[in-house]
Amino acid sequence: MIVSSYNKEGVGDTLLLMLKNSEKEAQGFERKGNIARIFDAESNETVGYNFFNVSETMTIEGNGPVVLSEKDVELLNQALAESGFEETLTADNTPKFVVGHVKECVPHPDSDHLSITQTEIDNGEVVQIVCGASNIAEGQKVVVAKVGAIMPNGLVIWDGELRGEPSYGMICSARELELEDAPNEKGILVLPETAVTGEAFKG
Incomplete structure (x- = not known):
C-alpha cells in the first residue's frame, strides 16, 4: 500500500510516501541523495519515503493526494536503486x-x-x-x-x-x-x- 501526497507550495518539491502507520516518536531517518527513508526505530521496518526534488524524476500535477501509476512507481524504484536503497515499491491502483x-x-x-x-x-x-x-x-x-x-x-x-x-x-x-x-x-x-x-x- 502506498499513500502519497505532494504540496510544492507548503512542503517544497517533495513527494511524501507513507507505507504504514507509525508513531512519530518511534521513527528513524536515513537519507541517501535525494531520498530519505523513514523507518520504525525498533523493528527497522520501512514506513515511508520522502523523495526530494522529485520533479527531476517525474511530473506531478497539482497539490494534494497523488495517485501513482505503474510507470510512476517504476521511476521511483529506479531512483531508489540509484540512491542505494534495496527495497522496491509496488503500485496499487485499486479504488480506495x-x-x-x-x-x-x-x-x-x-x-x-x-x-x-x-x-x-x-x-x-x-x-x-x-x-x-x-x-x-x-x-x-x-x-x-x-x-x-x-x-x-x-x-x-x-x-x-x-x-x-x-x-x-x-x-x-x-x-x-x-x-x-x-x-x-x-x-x-x-x-x-x-x-x-x-x-x-x-x-
Whole structure:
C-alpha cells in the first residue's frame, strides 16, 4: 500500500510516501541523495519515503493526494536503486472508496454508541469496521474508505482499534465525503440497494 501526497507550495518539491502507520516518536531517518527513508526505530521496518526534488524524476500535477501509476512507481524504484536503497515499491491502483455491504452489525461490548460491523468490500472480502453512526444497520449498502484512503480533509485511513476492537477502514457519511447537498444530520450515507458491492464510489 502506498499513500502519497505532494504540496510544492507548503512542503517544497517533495513527494511524501507513507507505507504504514507509525508513531512519530518511534521513527528513524536515513537519507541517501535525494531520498530519505523513514523507518520504525525498533523493528527497522520501512514506513515511508520522502523523495526530494522529485520533479527531476517525474511530473506531478497539482497539490494534494497523488495517485501513482505503474510507470510512476517504476521511476521511483529506479531512483531508489540509484540512491542505494534495496527495497522496491509496488503500485496499487485499486479504488480506495468503494461500495460496501454491511453483512453483520452488533453493539460494541464496551461502548453505548459504537457498533461492530462485518462489511464486505469487494470480491467476497469481509473486514471488520467499528462505526459510531446511530443509523448503521445490517443489510445496508454504504461507502467504505478502505485502509490507505485519503479523506477530502486530508485524514489518512489506517487500520487500528476502537475501544479494544480492531477496525479496518471507515464507513463514511456524506459530510465526511464532502458531497454537495450533504445533510446536516449526522449519520452514514446509505446507498440504494442496487449499488454494486466492491465498485468504486464516485460521489
